[in-house]
Amino acid sequence: MSLLDTVRNTFVPIHKEGYRFIAIFFVGAVLLGFLWKPLFWLGLILTAWCAYFFRDPVRVTPQDDDLVISPADGRVSSVQMMVPPADLNLGAEPMLRISVFMNVFNCHVNRAPMSGRITAISYREGSFLNAELDKASDENERNGMTIQTAHGEIGVVQIAGLVARRILCWARPLDQIAAGERFGLIRFGSRLDVYLPSGARPLVMVGQTAIAGETALAEFGSEKGPVIGRRG
Numbered sequence: 001m002s003l004l005d006t007v008r009n010t011f012v013p014i015h016k017e018g019y020r021f022i023a024i025f026f027v028g029a030v031l032l033g034f035l036w037k038p039l040f041w042l043g044l045i046l047t048a049w050c051a052y053f054f055r056d057p058v059r060v061t062p063q064d065d066d067l068v069i070s071p072a073d074g075r076v077s078s079v080q081m082m083v084p085p086a087d088l089n090l091g092a093e094p095m096l097r098i099s100v101f102m103n104v105f106n107c108h109v110n111r112a113p114m115s116g117r118i119t120a121i122s123y124r125e126g127s128f129l130n131a132e133l134d135k136a137s138d139e140n141e142r143n144g145m146t147i148q149t150a151h152g153e154i155g156v157v158q159i160a161g162l163v164a165r166r167i168l169c170w171a172r173p174l175d176q177i178a179a180g181e182r183f184g185l186i187r188f189g190s191r192l193d194v195y196l197p198s199g200a201r202p203l204v205m206v207g208q209t210a211i212a213g214e215t216a217l218a219e220f221g222s223e224k225g226p227v228i229g230r231r232g
Contacts, residue, residue, distance in 0.1 A: 018054025061180025
């Protein structure tokens with residue numbers, strides 16, 4: 001392995017959205033150090049955590065239109081049939097909903113769960129309840145996105161949590177998006193819900209750890225052959 005490869009594997013890229021916050025944390029550490037030296041080291045630890053929070057590692061995404069890939073790093077907090085939020089325009093019938101909860105130590109870059117065309121994006125203001133609570137899907141601030149896929153329309157919802165105060169989504173309606181492609185970010189703890197049409201079979205259980213862009217949450221069809229991946 002070359003020295004360049006070693007550096008790349010040791011230092012995970014930082015998403016550009018984090019630069020400003022890392023700078024603020026570092027300046028705060030310096031100012032606190034003038035008051036009392038141990039506070040500088042505490043501030044430096046918090047700065048390192050901030051850089052860790054905004055990490056944006058390369059992921060290898062399975063290239064299979066029948067797989068639903070996790071849009072977030074975190075813990076699978078729910079696998080159940082639920083009626084999707086009205087703003088997704090996915091109807092009033094229950095759909096398979098898989099939720100992934102992100103704590104403040106998870107990577108918070110969000111990735112598309114399936115390839116397709118974005119048909120709509122809707123933002124709704126709301127509360128900041130604990131994102132693990134079931135009612136957070138209806139009451140919390142959220143940003144919903146629908147994607148027309150090979151298996152019909154799916155819904156992806158970014159949900160703010162107790163600490164999260166900013167949902168970012170840089171995807172746009174009518175954009176073509178690939179599975180595993182980055183589409184957004186939520187600052188400091190939150191949740192992602194994926195709503196799937198009939199035919200989807202869950203591949204994960206509550207409590208399982210998911211990796212954005214890599215972990216298959218569900219599958220359409222069966223008896224699959226070898227799957228190739230795409231780095232990004």
